[in-house]
Amino acid sequence: MIRVLTLDEHDQILAGGPELATAGGTRWIDIQDQTPEEIAWLGATFGFHPLALEDCLHLNQRAKFEDYPSAVFLVIHTLAVGAGPSDLTLRELHAFLTGEVLVTVHATALPEVERVWERAAADPELLARKPDVLLYHLCDEVVDAQFPVIEQLRESIDGLEDEVLTGRHERTVLQRIFAAREALVQLRRALSPERDVLLQLSKGADKRVAERTSLYFRDVHDHALRHAEAVDQAREALKDVLAAYHSAAANRTSEIVKRLTLFSAIFLPLTFVTGFFGMNFAHLPFGNDGFLLAALLSMLVLPAGMVVWFWLSRWI
Structure with a gap:
């Protein structure tokens, strides 16, 4: 036009x-x-x-x-x-x-x-x-x-x-x-x-x-x-x-990896305790109620203590 x-x-x-x-x-x-x-x-x-x-x-x-x-x-x-x-x-x-x-x-x-x-x-x-x-x-x-x-x-x-x-x-x-x-x-x-x-x-x-x-x-x-x-x-x-x-x-990735690592560390003692006392032996060692109670307490105290330690260290 x-x-x-x-x-x-x-x-x-x-x-x-x-x-x-x-x-x-x-x-x-x-x-x-x-x-x-x-x-x-x-x-x-x-x-x-x-x-x-x-x-x-x-x-x-x-x-x-x-x-x-x-x-x-x-x-x-x-x-x-x-x-x-x-x-x-x-x-x-x-x-x-x-x-x-x-x-x-x-x-x-x-x-x-x-x-x-x-x-x-x-x-x-x-x-x-x-x-x-x-x-x-x-x-x-x-x-x-x-x-x-x-x-x-x-x-x-x-x-x-x-x-x-x-x-x-x-x-x-x-x-x-x-x-x-x-x-x-x-x-x-x-x-x-x-x-x-x-x-x-x-x-x-x-x-x-x-x-x-x-x-x-x-x-x-x-x-x-x-x-x-x-x-x-x-x-x-x-x-x-x-x-x-x-x-x-990168910071978010590092934060996620840190938290996953902390969770792995928290559950590591539980894995050891359950693995040790849960083996399929014919005669389990420490087969009495006292050691059973100690095992249960350790599964509660160790993770809780690690969480407190990580928190005091400002890791979480």
Whole structure:
């Protein structure tokens, strides 16, 4: 689906389809759920490089910045949260920037794009500016939307740490730890190269990004740096949580083995007494009531005395 925003000669906002793509002035062309025919139309209309057009049809692209003669081409990622903070989905946003046109391409509806689109559709002054300003607002919206996702994930890691340290964790805690680690890997894979993309935009080296706009891109780049640092800190915290979990598991195992050993030691005298007096001999030694009473008393006193001794020694 192709939609276009532009202004007429009276600075009135026009919204429509491909028929407005070649109108004069600043234009924003947004393509959702792109098809090969629509991407071929982009190439025929604006002369974008075939390699960039090919990237728009093949997802799983790395965040990147490419400076072609016809346009600046970049790929960034938005984040979608599923059932929990660790259930993350990365969605690609492709963008072409020329002196008069901003083209965005994405496979699914992106809330960040919709918010900026609605803002531009209601503000002729914003649309009257150059496309690099629209691109700035779009990148700023994408980066700002990443913060609550990272914060939720960090809070979930703190919750895992509390569960592990207090011993109140469930059997699924290890699965949740590895799910959080996988989410952090995805975040790092997306945010690390995204910093380089925003750095290129903040430098203002390309004439299609005005020097004034590059100053605003510096602020977006600074936010992206903070997000990347937060992800690295969360990875370190998750490593500590995993180490604490293994330590707690080892302590529980040692405690179980200790108790089993104590129980074995307690029952060892009973085993000896019952084994000695329960042998199937024709003539049992000490065959009188006195020795029988002594045997019964020893079976009661010895285990009780060992329990008291273990308790005084703080073994139980």
